[in-house]
Amino acid sequence: MSLKRNIGDTILAVDQISLSFGGVKALSNISFSVNEHEVFAIIGPNGAGKSSMLNCINGFYHPQEGTITFKGNTRRHVSPSEAAREGIARTFQNIALFKGMTTLDNIMTGRNTKMNKGIFWQALRFGPAEKEEIEHRAVVEKVIDFLEIEAIRKTAVGTLPYGLQKRVELGRALAAEPDLLLLDEPMAGMNIEEKQDMCRFILDVNDEFGTTIVLIEHDMGVVMDISDRVVVLDYGKKLADGTPDEVRNNQAVIDAYLGVAHDDEE
């Protein structure tokens, strides 16, 4: 499946990242790199620092050490809105949708960084602001079409079933036309059918739009199936990275997952 896509150069390089909260080290000296158009998975047991890693990449957390290079732009600290403007979009482990708003409005917020007409036009949705709304609405309709959620366009998302909410959240991220899409457990809590749908959407996004995807997932079957490369974290440290096959056969990884002889001294 990965034959069709051209895996490009490095788009995201994480270099020696360390993050701690007070005395607790969430991440220590993590380095890895993600290539353009790749599906890249971060795996590891609970509390391994996977979500913290995503939060560093999109600017929610500010690591104390190390740098993150995105599209040739190296820095340690970035604000979430800067990250969004540079082309990083994400979804959350616990769905973070705007519950009172409709599916359409939720996905429209994803266009936020692409819309720039001033508040004076916006105040009355007049002139350029009106034209802008219509243009962006077209993109949003494409996303809705792509994710097959036409039927719930005008429904308040708070009332939707869990699987559909996850899909709307993906839609909001896609609406930003990101270069890098971060998915935090996109399939958590889903049944088999919903998981298959989600897998298909992730692969289609990657295939059709060439979007680079970094995802966190616990379902090993899924991870090994859809990822090009995998990095394994445990207790904030990197155990291994490589192709699914390499990682599967790595002794450190096997130990971590089977719970063999962990040194608890730290």
Added chain:
Amino acid sequence: MLFLLETVISGLMAGVMYSLVALGFVLIFKASGIFNFAQGVFALFAGLALYDFIAQDGWFYGLFGFVLPVWLGIIATMGVMVIVAWLVELLVLRHLVNQEPIILFMSTIGLAYFLEGLGDMLFGSDVKPLNIGLPSGAWDYLLDNYNLYVEKLEIVAAVVAAVLVIVLAIFFQKTRIGRALRAVADDHQAALSVGISLRMIWVIVWSVSGFVALVAGVMWGSKSGIQFSLSLIALKALPVLILGGFTSVPGAIIGGLIIGVGEKVAEVFGGPYVGGAIENWFAYVLALAFLLFRPQGLFGEKIIERV
């Protein structure tokens, strides 16, 4: 019958004034979950600032030797309110992100007293008759033909409030910034992830509520002069909000009207039996009844917790 009609109309007009203040509360509460106790003082402050830009005895005249025309004065006052909003974000809100609602609420009480003191210091505490050329007196047509006494100013206030609500509704429902405001109100983290800047949104929302306060200040000021008791309308807006629901713009309007009419009618027709002064407590008793039987208000979002 005619008398009842007159009472109802004058109640409606008073209600429009309450609604204008309540509207400012709702805007800030929707976008940031903060109950801004200083909203009434905002209206006072805006009124005072406007007065000083356009009146002969204001300090602007003292400084520059001329006064601004009314329309320019209003724009300048709007500028002042944007600066106030920006300072509130910079000096207060920014440092209280993720704090408990009660802490934010207390900070707005502090803000209210600070602004009141500042207003007193800058502009003096005497009652200032604000005259920006709005029509006054009775509407002759109704008086002559139906013997109905309706103040022109009150009609103007009603029209202005209606226009304001329509503009705000469009702004909130149909534009990017409106959507961003609702998004921030709903989920801070998700809003950040799509590139919405919280600070920007807070400055905008406080500016918009400053603008609403300006309209309220101008209307009250034209009716009964700008005085410090204006800041006490904040307390009258409270039952309006409980009636209408804290998060509903239409609720603020309807709630204001119900309270305006209710207290006037109760005063005029019930007053003689209990010795009057019903106007002073009617709104609060009504609010209490609502708290007991419909705590989310008429239009508020019903709170359902899934377990």
